Amino acid sequence: MSQVNTAPKPRRNVELLLLLLALTVGIGANMLVGVDQQKAFDSDFWFQSSLLAAASLAFHGVLRFRAKYADPVILPLVVALNGLGLAMIHRLDPPGGDTGNNQLRWTLIAMAVAIAVIWFLKDHRVLRRFTFISLAASAVLLVLPLIPGISAGEILGARVWIRIGPMTFQPGEIAKITLAIFFAGYLSSNRDLILLAGRKVGPLQFPRFKDLGPMIAAWLVSIGVLVFQSDLGSSVLFFGLFIVMIYVATSRISWVVIGMALFLGGGLIASQVFSHVGLRIDGWLNAFTDEVYGRQYGGSFQIVEGLFGMANGGLVGTGLGQGRPDLVPFANSDMIIASLGEELGLIGLFAVVLMYLLLFTRGFRAALGTRDAFGKLLACGLSFAVALQCFVVIGGVTRLIPLTGLTTPFLAAGGSSLLANWIIVGLLLMISHTARGPVDTTPLPPSAGSESTGIDTPTEAVKHA
Amino acid sequence: MNQAIRHSWVAAIAMFALIFGAISYVQVVGADELKDNPWNKRAILQTYCNDRGSIIVGGTPVAESVESNSETCKFQRTYTQPELYAGLTGYFSQNYGATGLEQSMGAELAGNSDQLFLDRVGQLFLGNQPKGASVELTIDPQIQQLAYSLIPDGQRGSIVVTNPKTGAILAMVSKPSYNPNLVATQDPTAESTNINELVKVPGINLNQNVSGPTGALLAPGSVFKLVDTAAALASGKYNKDSVLPNPAEMPFDGIQYKLPNYAGGNCYTRDTATFAFALQQSCNTPFASIALDLGRNAIADQAKKFGIGEDVGDQLKLGHAQGNVFPDNLDKPGLAQSAIGQKDVRVTPLQVNMMTNAIANGGVQMAPSLVKTLRSPDLRVIDEPQPAQLRTSTTPEIAKQITDWMTSVVTDGIAKGAAVPGVQVAGKTGTAELGNGTNNSWFTGFAPADNPKVSVTIVMEGVDIYAGAKLTSPNAKKIFEAVLNK
Numbered sequence: 001m002s003q004v005n006t007a008p009k010p011r012r013n014v015e016l017l018l019l020l021l022a023l024t025v026g027i028g029a030n031m032l033v034g035v036d037q038q039k040a041f042d043s044d045f046w047f048q049s050s051l052l053a054a055a056s057l058a059f060h061g062v063l064r065f066r067a068k069y070a071d072p073v074i075l076p077l078v079v080a081l082n083g084l085g086l087a088m089i090h091r092l093d094p095p096g097g098d099t100g101n102n103q104l105r106w107t108l109i110a111m112a113v114a115i116a117v118i119w120f121l122k123d124h125r126v127l128r129r130f131t132f133i134s135l136a137a138s139a140v141l142l143v144l145p146l147i148p149g150i151s152a153g154e155i156l157g158a159r160v161w162i163r164i165g166p167m168t169f170q171p172g173e174i175a176k177i178t179l180a181i182f183f184a185g186y187l188s189s190n191r192d193l194i195l196l197a198g199r200k201v202g203p204l205q206f207p208r209f210k211d212l213g214p215m216i217a218a219w220l221v222s223i224g225v226l227v228f229q230s231d232l233g234s235s236v237l238f239f240g241l242f243i244v245m246i247y248v249a250t251s252r253i254s255w256v257v258i259g260m261a262l263f264l265g266g267g268l269i270a271s272q273v274f275s276h277v278g279l280r281i282d283g284w285l286n287a288f289t290d291e292v293y294g295r296q297y298g299g300s301f302q303i304v305e306g307l308f309g310m311a312n313g314g315l316v317g318t319g320l321g322q323g324r325p326d327l328v329p330f331a332n333s334d335m336i337i338a339s340l341g342e343e344l345g346l347i348g349l350f351a352v353v354l355m356y357l358l359l360f361t362r363g364f365r366a367a368l369g370t371r372d373a374f375g376k377l378l379a380c381g382l383s384f385a386v387a388l389q390c391f392v393v394i395g396g397v398t399r400l401i402p403l404t405g406l407t408t409p410f411l412a413a414g415g416s417s418l419l420a421n422w423i424i425v426g427l428l429l430m431i432s433h434t435a436r437g438p439v440d441t442t443p444l445p446p447s448a449g450s451e452s453t454g455i456d457t458p459t460e461a462v463k464h465a
Numbered sequence: 466m467n468q469a470i471r472h473s474w475v476a477a478i479a480m481f482a483l484i485f486g487a488i489s490y491v492q493v494v495g496a497d498e499l500k501d502n503p504w505n506k507r508a509i510l511q512t513y514c515n516d517r518g519s520i521i522v523g524g525t526p527v528a529e530s531v532e533s534n535s536e537t538c539k540f541q542r543t544y545t546q547p548e549l550y551a552g553l554t555g556y557f558s559q560n561y562g563a564t565g566l567e568q569s570m571g572a573e574l575a576g577n578s579d580q581l582f583l584d585r586v587g588q589l590f591l592g593n594q595p596k597g598a599s600v601e602l603t604i605d606p607q608i609q610q611l612a613y614s615l616i617p618d619g620q621r622g623s624i625v626v627t628n629p630k631t632g633a634i635l636a637m638v639s640k641p642s643y644n645p646n647l648v649a650t651q652d653p654t655a656e657s658t659n660i661n662e663l664v665k666v667p668g669i670n671l672n673q674n675v676s677g678p679t680g681a682l683l684a685p686g687s688v689f690k691l692v693d694t695a696a697a698l699a700s701g702k703y704n705k706d707s708v709l710p711n712p713a714e715m716p717f718d719g720i721q722y723k724l725p726n727y728a729g730g731n732c733y734t735r736d737t738a739t740f741a742f743a744l745q746q747s748c749n750t751p752f753a754s755i756a757l758d759l760g761r762n763a764i765a766d767q768a769k770k771f772g773i774g775e776d777v778g779d780q781l782k783l784g785h786a787q788g789n790v791f792p793d794n795l796d797k798p799g800l801a802q803s804a805i806g807q808k809d810v811r812v813t814p815l816q817v818n819m820m821t822n823a824i825a826n827g828g829v830q831m832a833p834s835l836v837k838t839l840r841s842p843d844l845r846v847i848d849e850p851q852p853a854q855l856r857t858s859t860t861p862e863i864a865k866q867i868t869d870w871m872t873s874v875v876t877d878g879i880a881k882g883a884a885v886p887g888v889q890v891a892g893k894t895g896t897a898e899l900g901n902g903t904n905n906s907w908f909t910g911f912a913p914a915d916n917p918k919v920s921v922t923i924v925m926e927g928v929d930i931y932a933g934a935k936l937t938s939p940n941a942k943k944i945f946e947a948v949l950n951k
Contacts, residue, residue, distance in 0.1 A: 244476075248469040293504065304504065310491045311499035312507045324510050346492040350485065357481050364474040368467050380470050387477035391484060398487035 008438045015072035022076040026083015032320040033091030048104050055111045062115050069437030070429040077359045085411035092332040106415035114426035124430045128374045131185030134178040141171035159229045172234050173420035184377035187249035230276050233404030240388040245381045284402035302329045306338035317345025332413045337397045360387040363428045369435025379431040382424045514538035518574040518597035523606040528554045547644040552670040552677045556645035569782045573598045596842040603633040603837045612636040615940040621668045621926040623678040623814040629822035629917045631852040632831030639670045639677040673784035680786045682811035686897030688907045689806030693752040696767035698863045709751035711738035717798045724801050744870045745878030749805045756804030765791035770858045771820035780832035818922035821909045823858035825917035830855045872914045882938030885945045889914035906933025912945045919948040
């Protein structure tokens with residue numbers, strides 16, 4: 001294992017400085033969007049700005065106490081993205097609209113949950129004990145929207161929401177995390193068996209079925225449920241998560257090849273069998289034909305309007321509050337990238353995408369730095385999931401790939417997505433804390449019913465090719 | 466394991482490289498194509514609520530942006546004499562785009578034209594509301610009003626009044642007209658209901674390049690004989706004393722069809738005719754024989770020199786039809802019919818007026834112009850287009866000769882109704898049969914013949930002979946008098 005050994009430094013002051021910068025970006029943007037609409041410095045603005053700043057600084061404070069070696073770049077990046085999202089959602093709010101304040105409410109809840117995760121979990125390795133509980137939780141979360149009574153029914157062609165009181169929630173967002181925990185826990189415990197035992201067929205080594213059974217089952221369940229829920233985006237995301245984690249665990253490229261083949265085959269069948277998948281692909285390929293543009297369901301109106309908005313923004317954008325992103329359906333959620341592209345231009349959107357790039361890069365850095373296989377797999381899986389989610393969303397909006405219903409992390413309006421992504425940030429911060437901190441020699445606190453054998457599986461027992 | 470993590474990171478970076486490429490394509494490389502897409506309403510929406518410049522006629526705005534008390538829009542485009550000027554202003558609609566001057570002068574009215582650069586810099590520093598330039602028209606409001614009133618309600622027709630020496634348009638009207646305010650409303654439901662009602666009206670001048678004086682492509686009938694006359698004199702085979710064959714009917718080999726002279730006139734009194742007589746009585750067969758003698762190309766070339774078939778939209782700053790020049794591949798009967806402005810010959814009323822102007826102006830055809838000045842928001846003149854020559858359509862001698870003959874058409878011929886006491890008027894009528902018993906009835910002419918100050922072209926569509934005669938020459942007289950008495 002190639003460890004980069006530098007003297008551990010907390011770098012919390014750097015984080016504070018960057019955090020102030022990030023808040024300037026978010027709050028400054030929120031101010032600018034108001035200027036043109038004569039609602040600058042209104043009560044919403046002060047309310048949103050002060051709460052966002054207070055919550056971010058509180059988060060920073062918690063890191064000083066509980067994870068002082070955590071990566072200093074991650075939190076400022078996420079605060080900047082979340083602040084930009086708030087500003088754009090506030091900007092798109094019609095007079096009397098409340099989406100901005102609702103997004104702020106969810107931001108605060110999500111940050112509080114992320115803080116709680118850091119505060120109470122203390123060490124990410126504890127999660128490994130919940131490997132199979134995570135699997136069960138994933139299954140429950142994914143099945144919830146199909147259960148009558150709690151299901152919010154079919155919204156915009158997908159059955160992925162549940163209703164709790166007045167709120168709707170997308171449990172699949174949380175399932176992304178629990179699945180990653182399960183994959184990480186299972187693979188870190190069984191990677192040696194998966195690697196060593198099994199039959200070799202040609203150049204590909206197949207593991208024993210009983211070693212891989214639970215993995216396949218987990219994957220089939222998630223894909224199956226998603227097909228029934230008509231949520232193509234999450235299906236792609238879970239699949240990507242699955243492939244990358246098994247690849248990292250085994251270092252065998254054959255898994256990627258098999259996975260891609262499975263995925264393309266599945267995609268082909270899905271596009272034939274499920275009308276909503278076929279419509280998505282048709283809306284992507286033939287977006288500029290009259291028939292597809294005018295189609296009421298599964299048409300390309302949304303994506304074409306988004307493209308018009310981005311083209312209108314051009315290189316430097318119309319300026320915040322000066323464009324017409326409101327012409328695009330779902331401008332503050334699914335299409336928020338187009339809204340940002342219109343008003344901030346190519347330069348601004350590049351900056352936003354670069355922030356994502358830095359964010360997942362810091363996540364991968366944590367994966368490289370941490371010493372336990374579970375942490376490596378978890379950090380790598382979660383980071384890759386963020387990157388893949390960005391790719392699927394932005395690629396869909398720019399018509400690089402078919403548009404699917406995934407949310408843009410931290411930017412898009414929506415509580416479940418914010419909550420899930422902030423929890424991911426909490427986990428990445430914790431893993432980076434162990435990665436960057438001094439080597440922790442204290443054993444894990446004892447626990448009953450642990451899945452682990454008590455002895456940590458040697459991380460590098462097998463030399464990779 | 467770390468190696469695999471690095472590979473995964475590379476895969477993620479590769480995905481982001483694709484994203485950067487896709488964003489660059491949408492926002493820069495392919496942006497112009499997306500902006501030009503007809504579904505894209507952003508350009509107009511971006512400026513819809515701004516304080517646009519006015520369109521001014523005789524010192525009074527006929528289209529202006531007035532402050533609106535709606536929450537979403539600071540200004541509302543308003544047309545003060547909507548029906549009278551609809552054919553010129555067009556409309557400025559949120560969802561249906563712009564037509565007329567609102568479209569062709571859109572950059573200036575919105576304040577985006579290059580001439581307004583310094584004003585825009587000023588706005589940037591002083592924080593003023595963006596305001597567009599105003600467009601002042603060459604239109605004379607009294608003549609415009611008169612011309613509009615001369616087309617009866619319910620009658621389809623166009624009138625063009627110009628100054629032959631400058632090409633300036635003094636009046637340009639057509640009916641049926643409409644109220645552009647109906648389409649410029651901020652209420653999208655009303656807007657779409659209204660436009661869906663309007664497009665059902667036949668001949669309505671919603672789009673200047675498909676209807677009205679610049680867009681309606683009509684059979685010219687006998688006014689086209691001016692082209693034959695000019696072509697004949699230019700060929701050198703004919704002169705002012707030439708004697709033309711004038712049979713009552715012109716037969717063609719192998720078919721039953723015979724091209725007749727106009728039954729009601731005096732053509733039948735002579736077997737041969739001079740140009741003067743043939744034009745005065747508008748006999749058909751002499752001009753058919755000229756065309757058969759000179760051939761298709763000679764007629765078509767002369768028509769082209771008069772600007773027939775030409776899109777003068779750029780000079781005019783208004784949409785104009787892509788007219789078709791004299792048809793190709795004509796058999797003899799076809800050529801004979803085309804020579805008298807029937808069959809597939811099509812012209813716009815403005816093109817007929819421009820042809821008249823070339824004759825009036827000694828053979829020199831001036832570019833038609835509608836914009837007199839362009840004024841900055843503080844009313845400073847920032848552009849004042851000068852009269853421009855379009856081309857030389859014919860020689861001064863031929864122009865003079867045709868003018869003399871056209872004068873005799875008014876004094877001794879079938880355009881007597883256009884005569885103005887004490888003024889020499891030159892004119893030519895035309896009656897193009899539409900095949901359903903009705904005609905397009907034309908008058909085109911100018912006055913005074915020796916020093917033209919005004920030319921008038923009138924066409925009434927789908928009328929019988931008598932209504933056509935009443936609505937053309939006598940109305941031209943009224944316009945001549947109104948302009949010359951100013």
